[in-house]
Amino acid sequence: MKNKTPQTLLPKACATSIFEMSGAEFEPDIAAKMWSKIINHKWILSEKVGRDVGLRTACIDFLENMEQAHDEYRTYKQKDILMEMGAQTFSREMWDTIADSQPPKQLVQRRIILPLTEEALAQKHGVVHPRAIIFFGPPGTGKTHFVKAIAGVLSWWYVEILPSMLMVDGVEKVGANLREVMQKAGNLDEVVLFVDEFEEIAGSRDKADRIDKSITNEFLKQIPLLKNQKNKILLVCATNYIRQLDAAMLRPGRFDCIIPVGGLDRQGRTTILEYYIAKLNTGQINMDKLIEMTSGLTPADIQYLFDQVAYFSFEQEIIDKKDYRVTTDTFIQIISKVPPSLSHEVIEEFEKDRITYSRV
Ligand SMILES: Nc1ncnc2c1ncn2[C@@H]1O[C@H](COP(=O)(O)OP(=O)(O)O)[C@@H](O)[C@H]1O
Ligand SMILES: [Mg+2]
Structure with missing residues (x-):
């Protein structure tokens, strides 16, 4: 649907427009923030009813249903991001193909799954679930399988960040793309965000070239930002080569758990x-x-x-x-x-x- 409404206005003009359309008065700064939300709301409302609803209607409806409108916008935005990032779902049964004795199933169950499925109890006891973890172990031991199974058992989305996704605009842009991808992911809720072959984007900076260094730096910056989000996001990074990771990645405060995935009994x-x-x-x-x-x-x-x-x-x-x-x-x-x-x-x-x- 076409949007002929001006996307940006000066704060004062926003306040005047909102007042003229609805009679509601806001400080210019607040009105400016609201303006972009009203524009978004107009778009969503128009999509819903199948015709252009007009700015006045959108403005009044937005002010009357501000909370609901905000949620609706988030849902729309999330759907777009999920599609764009190739989000997948996995069945709960996947978790059952892993024996309790296969490490680290019990550990993951205790430290990650239970605090999320027993949220009220976890809160009562002050248990904070991990938000960023690393799986390491030799190839083929089931690291990727575990991540998918976690998404399945939690009924969360599974979104994989492939190094190739970050390379689309050439190596110079990897850092910027990583930032963009992580910011987008930060808008999602109930999502397992998986970075495979983690050593490729978080390798040691000692011997790295300028570009690889900047990627590692960017990732170090992004982890705390992601961890501060209120929404339910679990970042899982997997590597076959834990020794190649930058030492700063492994320090406490970055990842909550660093978990070995070993052989089968x-x-x-x-x-x-x-x-x-x-x-x-x-x-x-x-x-x-x-x-x-x-x-x-x-x-x-x-x-x-x-x-x-x-x-x-x-x-x-x-x-x-x-x-x-x-x-x-x-x-x-x-x-x-x-x-x-x-x-x-x-x-x-x-x-x-x-x-x-x-x-x-
Ligand atoms: N518990 C399991 N039950 C059935 N298949 C499994 C199990 N764990 C791993 N696999 C399969 O073994 C293969 C290798 O596992 P994968 O998770 O890719 O290993 P890694 O990521 O550690 O290299 C995958 O095809 C996966 O589906
Ligand atoms: Mg794998």
Whole structure:
């Protein structure tokens, strides 16, 4: 809908216009702030009724329903931002595909989910939920999966900030784009804001070039701004390389928790295996044997194993033209193609990082 109304006026002119249209008197400075809201309200009202409602109507309606109009505008604005930022939703069930024993599920449940779902109780006891956290750990251990599962269990939006989103206007503009993206995100409510490959935008400034330094600086500035917002925003940053982050990022006061995401124990594997087995055309499967066989595999390895098994069984049926069922033997045949991606060195280094960097 076209908007022919002047967007900006001098404060005094705003006060005069509002007075002429509604008879209400305001100080020029207050009137100036109100003016832009009236313009927005005119647009929303016009969209609602499908015709241009005119400034006088918008002004009177705005003054009569100021609180509601403000909420309506926020909702409209949020919808736009969510679309623009590619917001997604995830089902609650995702949380259930993670075993209680898979770290850091219990920790996340206690420190993040409970204070948000038991808000009144948290307030009673002065518990403040974390607003910015870091997940670190080797690739494929389920960091991204956790973030999506958190959004799912909270029924919040999931918005991912990809380094590529920040690079669209060339490297020189990354800092400015980061600021803009974070400011936009600050208008949202009930959102998990996810920054993957965090080391790319928050790397150590010691050896960085001018541009990388400015990006890290910008991010350091943005965290407290985001944390001060009243709305429900959880910033989660994930990295495979915690040692590459700038030391200032890791100091208390920036991130509330720095959480390791490590390997799977028996129970963790069992839950994931059951989840993937349910998708196959199965015959007899010896679970104990499968759990043994998959020792040392990450969730990503297990997913890859099941992709291979699924494709194998599909092909067998095409070749033999009869029902093919996946059994323990199928896994025995395929498992040699899936070596554990975490070497002993990687696990050892991660254990050191866990001791040095964890803050929960
Ligand atoms: N608990 C889980 N249940 C089922 N699949 C999982 C689970 N955790 C991770 N995955 C799958 O394993 C793969 C790797 O996990 P991801 O979260 O991408 O790891 P990371 O971000 O640490 O590299 C993803 O495809 C994800 O869907
Ligand atoms: Mg990931």
